[in-house]
Every structure is written in C-alpha cells, then in structure tokens.
Amino acid sequence: xxxxxxxxxxxxxxxxxxxxxxxxxxxxxxxxxxxxxxxxxxxxxxxxxxxxxxxxxxxxxxxxxxxxxxxxxxxxxxxxxxxxxxxxxxxxxxxxxxxxxxxxxxxxxxxxxxxxxxxxxxxxxxxxxxxxxxxxxxxxxxxxxxxxxxxxxxxx
Amino acid sequence: xxxxxxxxxxxxxxxxxxxxxxxxxxxxxxxxxxxxxxxxxxxxxxxxxxxxxxxxxxxxxxxxxxxxxxxxxxxxxxxxxxxxxxxxxxxxxxxxxxxxxxxxx
Numbered sequence: 001x002x003x004x005x006x007x008x009x010x011x012x013x014x015x016x017x018x019x020x021x022x023x024x025x026x027x028x029x030x031x032x033x034x035x036x037x038x039x040x041x042x043x044x045x046x047x048x049x050x051x052x053x054x055x056x057x058x059x060x061x062x063x064x065x066x067x068x069x070x071x072x073x074x075x076x077x078x079x080x081x082x083x084x085x086x087x088x089x090x091x092x093x094x095x096x097x098x099x100x101x102x103x104x105x106x107x108x109x110x111x112x113x114x115x116x117x118x119x120x121x122x123x124x125x126x127x128x129x130x131x132x133x134x135x136x137x138x139x140x141x142x143x144x145x146x147x148x149x150x151x152x153x154x155x156x
Numbered sequence: 157x158x159x160x161x162x163x164x165x166x167x168x169x170x171x172x173x174x175x176x177x178x179x180x181x182x183x184x185x186x187x188x189x190x191x192x193x194x195x196x197x198x199x200x201x202x203x204x205x206x207x208x209x210x211x212x213x214x215x216x217x218x219x220x221x222x223x224x225x226x227x228x229x230x231x232x233x234x235x236x237x238x239x240x241x242x243x244x245x246x247x248x249x250x251x252x253x254x255x256x257x258x259x260x261x
Contacts, residue, residue, distance in 0.1 A: 036203040041220035105222035119230035
C-alpha cells in the first residue's frame with residue numbers, strides 16, 4: 001500500500017478535514033484514482049506483485065482470517081470468495097490467485113469503521129489456492145483456501 | 157460496451173450497514189483471443205472502486221484483471237443509519253468511469 005493512500009485514508013477519518021480537502025481540490029477523483037498500482041497488477045510473478053502492493057513477502061499464518069470459497073468451482077470464471085478478518089484494525093485485504101497470469105486479483109483498503117469482511121468474485125485459471133493477505137496494525141497476516149476448478153464440470 | 161449499469165443494495169442491520177454492489181462490466185484481461193478473427197481482445201477492466209458513506213470513504217477496492225466479469229462486491233460497515241447515502245464510483249483502465257448513489261434502507 002503506498003503511503004500517500006494511507007495518509008489520505010487517515011485524513012478522511014478526521015471529521016471536517018474532508019470538507020476542507022474537498023474545497024482545496026485535493027479529493028478530486030483524478031488524483032485519488034491515479035494511485036492504482038499498475039506495476040503490482042501487471043506483475044506476472046506473485047513475489048513481484050506482493051512486493052509492489054504490500055511491500056514485503058513475509059506474512060504470518062493466522063487463524064483469525066477466514067477465506068470462504070467453494071471447495072469445487074465448476075466455472076473458474078466466477079469464483080465467489082469471502083474474506084473475514086477478526087484481527088482488529090484490519091487495514092487492507094489483498095487477494096492472490098497464484099496460478100493466474102496476473103496473480104494479484106484485488107486489494108481492498110478497509111476504513112476504520114468498516115468490518116474486516118469482503119465478498120468478491122474472482123477468476124481462476126485452474127485449481128489453486130486463494131491466498132488472502134491482511135494488513136493490520138502494520139503487520140501482515142495470511143490465510144488460504146484451496147479451490148478445485150473443474151471447467152468440464154465432471155467433478156474430477 | 158453495452159449500457160453502463162450498476163446495482164447497489166444497502167440495508168441497515170442493527171448499527172451496521174450491509175452493502176452489496178454489482179457492476180456490469182466485461183473485465184477483459186487482455187489475454188483472451190477472439191475466436192473468429194484470432195486477434196487478442198484488448199484489456200478492459202475496472203481498476204478502482206470507491207465506496208463512500210455520506211461522503212466519507214468506507215472501502216476502496218483496487219482491482220486487477222483477475223476479478224470476474226460483472227464484478228460483485230459486498231462489505232459491512234458501522235455507524236450507518238437508514239436513509240444515509242452510499243455512493244459507489246468506479247474507473248476502468250480506459251478511463252471510463254461511472255458512479256451511483258443508493259440510500260440505506
């Protein structure tokens with residue numbers, strides 16, 4: 001996560017700051033949306049993508065993160081994934097599908113009053129793990145769930 | 157691209173709000189080939205989605221091509237009341253953007 005974004009989110013927490021910032025034109029969509037980390041999303045190797053988006057490849061396994069996904073996905077184009085993080089102060093949830101051409105799938109910046117809970121739908125090239133990295137209180141945690149993708153629908 | 161559309165459901169559950177949103181978008185990865193012409197279909201996917209509750213950011217999604225077609229996102233946040241405004245706006249890699257506002261019911 002880049003520092004500008006964190007600063008922005010922190011700033012938007014403080015009531016009143018938002019109005020001032022918006023007035024000064026700081027919050028125009030252009031400047032906010034320009035923060036999309038192209039390098040991370042276009043990286044073809046998971047290590048590179050991880051370094052770009054979360055700054056490190058180290059994370060602790062955590063039982064407080066639950067990744068819910070089907071055991072068997074009949075259609076790899078639409079795999080519903082839910083991530084629940086019980087870790088307090090969850091800041092970001094980042095999802096990787098290591099076998100995809102672009103392993104980084106999605107990253108969510110969670111505001112202070114938002115639960116560590118996100119459901120989304122991902123594409124999966126083939127049978128793999130879905131790995132969720134959670135950043136909370138400056139530390140990285142991870143959890144994963146294996147999903148079997150059967151494009152043919154024969155359950156094999 | 158067909159009509160740009162978005163559906164948002166937001167409802168209060170105690171003092172929490174549950175939001176479900178679906179954006180109709182092709183989410184092309186740039187890797188697929190058109191079977192008829194053999195040409196690669198150019199990438200076209202949503203890069204960033206912002207969800208704001210009464211003007212305050214509650215969730216920012218950064219998406220890559222690995223998010224499914226017609227992406228769906230669901231999340232929960234605290235401190236919402238019935239009638240509050242929830243705005244979801246997105247932008248894709250071609251610069252197209254759209255936003256929609258919903259009331260928490």
